[in-house]
Amino acid sequence: MSKNWNTFFNILQKEERVIIGLMSGTSLDGLDIALCRIKGHGLNTELKLMKFHTVPYDDELKTEIQAIFSKTMVDLQMIALMNERIALLHAEMVLGSLQEWGIKPSEIDVIASHGQTIYHAPKSLHGLQGYPNATLQIGDGDHIAFKTGIITIADFRQKHIAAGGEGAPLAVYGDYLYFSKPGETRIMLNIGGIANITYLPGDSSVEGIFSTDVGPGNTIMDHFVQANFEGMTYDVDGLIAASGHVNSDLLTSLLKHKFIDLPFPKTTGPELFNLNFLASAQLNSNTQYITREDVLATLNKFTATVIVNSIKRCITNDEAVTVYFSGGGIHNKLLVSCLKADLPELRFATTDELGILPDAKEAVLFAILANETLAGDSLDFGQRSGLPSICMGKVCLPF
Known part of the structure; x- marks a missing residue:
């Protein structure tokens, strides 16, 4: 041999x-x-x-x-x-x-x-x-x-x-093997460049398990910061976004893309969610001239809204669910606070609780x-x- x-x-x-x-x-x-x-x-x-x-x-x-x-x-x-x-x-x-x-x-x-x-x-x-x-x-x-x-x-x-x-x-493969737990319904939420979720039902049935991309995580926000704030690569702690205001017209335009409502599972990447996508949404909503801070605040809310709506599609009203965060997006304090505020009935934790940074x-x-x-x-x-x-x-x- x-x-x-x-x-x-x-x-x-x-x-x-x-x-x-x-x-x-x-x-x-x-x-x-x-x-x-x-x-x-x-x-x-x-x-x-x-x-x-x-x-x-x-x-x-x-x-x-x-x-x-x-x-x-x-x-x-x-x-x-x-x-x-x-x-x-x-x-x-x-x-x-x-x-x-x-x-x-x-x-x-x-x-x-x-x-x-x-x-x-x-x-x-x-x-x-x-x-x-x-x-x-x-x-x-x-x-x-x-x-x-x-x-x-x-x-x-x-x-x-x-x-x-x-x-x-x-992620569904490793999430199922390592993070599923009988008796506890878990949603593993990873917020990287793209946000994705894995749904792990408490009955551990493979029939109910799925994983899907849901839309942008950090990708558009990071690219916008790099293009508009000299010397910065990302919005540290979401502080720039927190200084702006959400523009409802731009948010509505961003949420109109057909990918958002596609059935699960689905996958995407920066090939779709990029600055061209943002420019098109601003053109369609006549919001080309709002402040940089307001654009970033709206992008942050867009990411949060897509994640929240996707999680709501996974669960029933009487289901006790824990959402476990991972990925770079957990450091965006504004994004995390929006998710928690819009899903008050759910328990949130990071994967630290499960032994993984x-x-x-x-x-x-x-x-x-x-x-x-x-x-x-x-x-x-x-x-x-x-x-x-x-x-x-x-x-x-x-x-």
């Missing part, structure tokens, strides 16, 4: 695996690195988050990614080059983190790499007859495996699409998906649209 496969076979036989989950989202903040110890698989998964931090992207890298990000016309050479560049950079970030933590690469069983999304194209968005759902993440897994010397599982979203899904959101959750979920690739079986969600019963990820060997 070759060295690669001998190592792989030994990992499969382990009772406990050490897996690094990597996640870089559409906000382009940096690379989330979560070091996890995982026992078992499926509903018997036990996980401990050992270490976590985010290695930020510098401004030059952000500019390079933005040049090929969420655009229909891009430089094909740069896509090819950035595929390798991102992978090598992520590998260096992993090695640097391990050195900082005093851990040898040989102590890590597997890296689970999501990659950097540069384009998301479900049929509901591209609308082209004869073409399937599609998505593209760069950051080649073979480069990460070779540079780190660690087996890498990558490219998770392609199997989801191949099996009939839209490539997102994938809110900022680490997505990286942890990909570590769980990698563990399922190694040790699990296809999760049986039945014949449900958008939720194929599969394991995901391609195995990239280091040698």
Whole structure:
């Protein structure tokens, strides 16, 4: 047996695996690195988050990614080059983190790499007859495996699409395995660039579980701040938005987009929710000349309204529900306060309460998906649209 496969076979036989989950989202903040110890698989998964931090992207890298990000016309050479560049950079970030933590690469069983999304194209968005759902993440897994010397599982979203899904959101798989609890109905709300929810019914029935994108999280707000407030990348604590006033005409225009009322599950990205989307809504509502602060206040309320309405679609009036926050949006105090005020009957908490740092959750979920690739079986969600019963990820060997 070759060295690669001998190592792989030994990992499969382990009772406990050490897996690094990597996640870089559409906000382009940096690379989330979560070091996890995982026992078992499926509903018997036990996980401990050992270490976590985010290695930020510098401004030059952000500019390079933005040049090929969420655009229909891009430089094909740069896509090819950035595929390798991102992978090598992520590998260096992993090695640097391990050195900082005093851990040898040989102590890590597997890296689970999501990659950097540069384009998301479900049929509901591209609308082209004869073409399937599609998505593209760069950051080649073979480069990460070779540079780190660690087996890498990558490219998770392609199997989801191949099996009939839209490539997102994938949170439902890890949320179901790790966060579902008999007797408690939970909604896992992740507010990243895009906001998504996973509904976990208290009866633990897979028939009732689903995950869906609901609309923008931070993406339009962040892009608006970057374009209109020099030296700022996001609205810290929602303070700028809090200084403005919600414009009802603009809010109504934003809420008219057909995506908002599409049935669940659905998926979207910055390809739709961007500054062009905002400009169109302002033109249609004749609100091009309202203040920057009022625009941001309205965008904040738009995000909150979409999330609130989506949660209301999930639950019955007599259902006791806890909403668990994660993602960068939890740091926007105005957004969080709006959600709580508009859903007073629900209990809110962060995933800290469940043992996972809110900022680490997505990286942890990909570590769980990698563990399922190694040790699990296809999760049986039945014949449900958008939720194929599969394991995901391609195995990239280091040698």
